[in-house]
Amino acid sequence: xxxxTQTPKFQVLKTGxxxxxxxxxxxxxxxxxxxxxxxxxGLRLIYYSASEGTTDKGEVPNGxxxxxxxxxxxxxxxxxxxPSQTSVYFCASSPRGGGLAGYTFGSGTRLTxx
Amino acid sequence: GQQLNQSPQSMFIQEGEDVSMNCTSSSIxxxxxxxxQDPGEGPVLLIALYKAGELTSNxxxxxxxxxxxxxxxxxxxxxxxxxVGIYFCAAMNYGGSQGNLIFGKGTKLSVKP
Numbered sequence: 724x725x726x727x728t729q730t731p732k733f734q735v736l737k738t739g740x741x742x743x744x745x746x747x748x749x750x751x752x753x754x755x756x757x758x759x760x761x762x763x764x765g766l767r768l769i770y771y772s773a774s775e776g777t778t779d780k781g782e783v784p785n786g787x788x789x790x791x792x793x794x795x796x797x798x799x800x801x802x803x804x805x806p807s808q809t810s811v812y813f814c815a816s817s818p819r820g821g822g823l824a825g826y827t828f829g830s831g832t833r834l835t836x837x
Numbered sequence: 838g839q840q841l842n843q844s845p846q847s848m849f850i851q852e853g854e855d856v857s858m859n860c861t862s863s864s865i866x867x868x869x870x871x872x873x874q875d876p877g878e879g880p881v882l883l884i885a886l887y888k889a890g891e892l893t894s895n896x897x898x899x900x901x902x903x904x905x906x907x908x909x910x911x912x913x914x915x916x917x918x919x920x921v922g923i924y925f926c927a928a929m930n931y932g933g934s935q936g937n938l939i940f941g942k943g944t945k946l947s948v949k950p
Contacts, residue, residue, distance in 0.1 A: 727879075756937075763846075763942065764942065765843075765925065765940050765941060765942035765943050766880070766925065766940040768937065771937065781937075813879050813880075815879075825868075825870045825872075825882055825885060825927060825929070825938060826882075826938055827882075828879030828880050828881070829879050830877070830878050830879045831877075831878070831879050
């Protein structure tokens with residue numbers, strides 16, 4: 724009963740470094756999402772993939788790219804990390820259209836950019 | 838864009854107290870959800886509401902889908918220490934072309950010192 728798995732759980736990057744956050748779900752969900760969470764800001768959508776082969780920008784896409792590798796996996800890439808990207812990143816998935824039960828979230832990746 | 842206004846931003850609870858929080862929007866939604874986030878974890882769904890006026894319970898938690906479809910309320914009765922965390926409301930129009938959830942900014946529950 725893994726649900727949504729995110730790796731790594733913690734990461735420290737230097738400004739300008741690149742990295743990819745990985746996300747995989749085993750619930751056969753069509754849609755996947757990347758959010759960032761900052762104190763007092765709630766959850767803000769970075770990118771989403773409504774179905775395999777499609778990706779779209781969310782509220783805060785600048786500085787990020789995504790890849791929907793297959794139905795299970797959706798990765799988030801930071802090409803040149805900046806301190807403003809220090810945050811907790813959550814991946815989520817849902818059946819197409821959001822599903823009656825909303826989204827299932829992973830446990831997060833805590834990223835610090837120094 | 839669409840926004841959910843969640844209040845209060847934070848509150849302190851003493852064991853045994855009842856807790857109330859709410860979420861409002863200027864837009865109409867057909868689905869309201871409440872999530873809880875424990876420290877160091879991702880949000881977990883508590884209650885989902887699909888019908889205007891609906892009142893749904895999950896143990897000590899009760900949530901209501903406002904009759905105008907623009908608001909929702911969550912009540913926690915007889916709070917216990919493990920209730921601390923961040924509670925998020927979320928809303929969407931299920932069945933639309935893209936049912937993206939939007940989230941409130943959260944209500945942080947802490948234990949009274």
